[in-house]
Amino acid sequence: MSEIKQKSAARDWAEALIVAFIIAMIIRAFVLQAYRIPSSSMEDTLLKGDHLLATKYNYGLTVPMTTRKLWGADRIPGRGDIVIFTFPGNHQMDFVKRVIGLPGETIEVRDKTVYINGKIFRQPFEKYTDPFILTQGQGMVRDNFGPVKVEPGTCFVMGDNRDQSYDSRFWGFVPIQNIKGKAFIIYFSWDSMKHWIRFSRIGRLVH
Numbered sequence: 001m002s003e004i005k006q007k008s009a010a011r012d013w014a015e016a017l018i019v020a021f022i023i024a025m026i027i028r029a030f031v032l033q034a035y036r037i038p039s040s041s042m043e044d045t046l047l048k049g050d051h052l053l054a055t056k057y058n059y060g061l062t063v064p065m066t067t068r069k070l071w072g073a074d075r076i077p078g079r080g081d082i083v084i085f086t087f088p089g090n091h092q093m094d095f096v097k098r099v100i101g102l103p104g105e106t107i108e109v110r111d112k113t114v115y116i117n118g119k120i121f122r123q124p125f126e127k128y129t130d131p132f133i134l135t136q137g138q139g140m141v142r143d144n145f146g147p148v149k150v151e152p153g154t155c156f157v158m159g160d161n162r163d164q165s166y167d168s169r170f171w172g173f174v175p176i177q178n179i180k181g182k183a184f185i186i187y188f189s190w191d192s193m194k195h196w197i198r199f200s201r202i203g204r205l206v207h
Contacts, residue, residue: 032053032054032055032056032184033053033054033056033084033180033181034051034052034053034054034187035051035052035053035054035084035094035096035183036049036050036051036052037049037050037051037052037096039164040161040164041097041159041160041161041164041165041166041167042082042096042097042098042159042160042161042165043127043160043161043164044125044127044160044161045082045098045125045160045206046082046096046160046183046186046206047189047198047201048192049189049190049191049192049198050186050188050189050198050201051186051187051188051189051190052183052184052185052186052187052206053184053185053187054084054180054181054182054183054184055181055182055184056180056181058075058077058081058181058182059075059076059077059083059176059179059181059182060075075176076102076103076155076176077099077102077155077176077179077182078099079099079100079101079102080098080099080123080207081098081099081182082096082097082098082099082182082183082206082207083096083097083098083099083157083174083179083180083181083182083183084096084179084180084181084182084183085097085157085174085178085179085180086178086180087178088171088172088173088174088175088178089171094180095157096183097157097158097159097165097167097168097174098125098157098158098159098160099155099156099157100114100116100121100155100156100157100158100168101116101150101155101156101168102150102155102156103150103151103152103153103154103155104149104150104152105117105149105150105156106118106146106147106148106149106150107145107146107147107148107149107150107156107168108145108146108147108148109141109142109143109144109145109146109169110144111133111143111144112128112133112143112162112163114158115147125160126160126162127160127161127162127163128162128163129161129163129164130163138170141169141170142162142163142169142170145169150173151173153175153176153177154173154174154175154176155173155174155176155179156168156173156174157174183206184205184206185203185204185205185206186201186202186203186204186206187202187203188202189201189202
């Protein structure tokens with residue numbers, strides 16, 4: 001009798017683990033997913049070593065491992081949203097940037113200042129670390145770019161750390177279908193210079 005009970009208990013544990021695994025995969029695919037920030041391109045909003053959760057339903061649901069939408073393909077992100085997306089140049093990579101330009105808008109950068117439809121767009125989250133204006137070479141688009149009109153079904157994204165960000169100025173627009181989620185909350189942060197946890201950042205909402 002005890003052997004039967006042991007087998008039953010083992011089966012119950014196995015079933016519980018399988019169900020928990022399935023639920024975890026569903027949550028990861030359609031509700032929340034964890035990401036780690038590997039660079040300084042979004043400072044000071046997101047620091048290198050921040051670990052964040054992103055909600056995956058704001059712009060429709062994406063078929064796992066693809067850029068195809070189950071539904072909500074026509075949902076457009078809001079200006080200022082911090083989004084995680086599949087990099088158009090390499091579908092094996094995910095990027096995190098802030099949405100600046102929306103479909104149909106004209107974007108221009110003049111001497112580091114962003115213009116949307118001819119009007120200055122300046123926000124407190126912007127960060128500049130280089131006082132010089134680049135006027136030649138491949139990097140000149142960093143400080144003087146456009147004007148360009150954002151194509152239908154795409155958006156224009158930039159990093160908050162404007163002088164240290166590889167973004168739409170360099171490689172173009174992000175197809176909205178490539179957007180996988182919206183940054184939500186920092187659940188862990190590791191300072192690699194000090195080799196210690198940044199406790200003050202844990203639980204901080206991302207906006």
